[in-house]
Amino acid sequence: MNLLLSDHSFPKDLPQKEENHYIDLTQLQIKNCLGCFGCWVKTPGKCVLRDDAVKVYPLIARSKNLIYVSRLYCGCYDEPMKRMMERAIPMQQAFIRLHHGETHHVQRNVVEKKAVIIAYGEIPKQEREIFKKLVERNSHNMLFSDWSISFVSEEHLEQTIRAEVDAWENC
Amino acid sequence: MGKLLIVNGSPRAEKSNSKKYAEIFQSFWPEKADTYSAVSQKSHALFSHIQQYEHLLFVFPLYTDAVPAVLLSFLKELETVPLAKSVKIHVIINCGFLEPKQNEVALSILRYFCKKNHLVFGMALGIATGEAILATPFAFLVRRKMKKFVKGILAGKSETLTTAMPLSKQLFLKASAQYWKNYGKQFHTSEEEMRSLKIEGE
Incomplete structure (x- = not known):
């Protein structure tokens, strides 16, 4: 399965295939994570907040190819994407394992994925460096087998998204 | 020394470990500190008097390797209001993992926030094993490091301290x-x- 998750509108004429899913976060109602650990200790694998996020994280878990499109803020994903990532922790267990020599949460049925992160906007060099380190850390916690980051202006965002979606054909 | 505001950036607010770490901080801080919870979304009231604070202390948990979204929201609001000219930013971050280095990216995000807004970054304390350490015999390690953290603020230092259960x-x-x-x-x-x-x- 292939998933595009974006905090920005994207081209409406992307290839319509059963295995492709395109999600525009701006069209969804997603609240902040409560930090209640309910998805670990009360209803394992299921968030207690029943808003649109519950439709998204099962798709993230199942996707083999994943494209995140996000504006950055201070070297971090901006709020909409960050909020969604926080709401995706039902994909993990509370329990800790060793992964690449570090302690990380055990994953539930999460497919190892190739991730492409498209960070858009005017992004200074130092902010890019912070973001690269963040994605590297995410790769351990989000089962990225392979990942890359494209820094693009908002003006070039649409064509970058289109090119990355087209690249799914060769995966 | 100047007035200090503690900003609790945890989504769990009142039930958070961040609140417990803030309380330990206050046990060493020589004056009464004010507190604000980012999830309260009462920033408008806070910002009417935020210029009185010489120190802002952010206390928060690591969320998906970075700063919680609720705190990002607060930071964005904060950069739109004037702060005291000599204000310093300090950070206490905790994660549930064993390695203190897992907190480093989140600290970089806060440092970048300071640079972007021409604010001085002061002391940082990165706590690993932070979900459980306070309920173990190793809680004294947090108190010991917190004391050093407070001394650092009072001495005008800019250092990063870390602590974790020695397991x-x-x-x-x-x-x-x-x-x-x-x-x-x-x-x-x-x-x-x-x-x-x-x-x-x-």
């Missing part, structure tokens, strides 16, 4: 598993249920 990886895995099993028991959830591989929708 081997294998022992940490065992201890954390027990911690979470006990947590689940409070909700009558068995270890087997907690270890389910299923994600809703399957």
Whole structure:
């Protein structure tokens, strides 16, 4: 399965295939994570907040190819994407394992994925460096087998998204 | 010394470990500190008097390797209001993992926030094993480092301190598993249920 998750509108004429899913976060109602650990200790694998996020994280878990499109803020994903990532922790267990020599949460049925992160906007060099380190850390916690980051202006965002979606054909 | 505001950036607010760390901080801070919870979304009232603070202390948990979204929201609002000219930013961050280095990216984000807004970054304390350490005999390590953290602020230093339970990886895995099993028991959830591989929708 292939998933595009974006905090920005994207081209409406992307290839319509059963295995492709395109999600525009701006069209969804997603609240902040409560930090209640309910998805670990009360209803394992299921968030207690029943808003649109519950439709998204099962798709993230199942996707083999994943494209995140996000504006950055201070070297971090901006709020909409960050909020969604926080709401995706039902994909993990509370329990800790060793992964690449570090302690990380055990994953539930999460497919190892190739991730492409498209960070858009005017992004200074130092902010890019912070973001690269963040994605590297995410790769351990989000089962990225392979990942890359494209820094693009908002003006070039649409064509970058289109090119990355087209690249799914060769995966 | 100047007035200090503690900003709790945890989504759990009143029930958070961040609140407990803030309380330990206050036990060493020589004056009464004010507190604000980012989830309260009462920033308008706070910003009417925020210029009185010489120190802003952000206390928060690591969320998906970075700063919680609720705190990002507050930071964005904060950069739109004038602060005291000599204000300094300090940070206490905690994560549930064994390695203090897992907090480093989040600290870089706060440092960048300071640089972007021409603010002075002061002291940082990165706590690993932060979900459980206060309930263990190793809680004294946090208090000891917090005392040093407070001294650093008072001396005008800019340093990063770290602390964690001094456990081997294998022992940490065992201890954390027990911690979470006990947590689940409070909700009558068995270890087997907690270890389910299923994600809703399957």
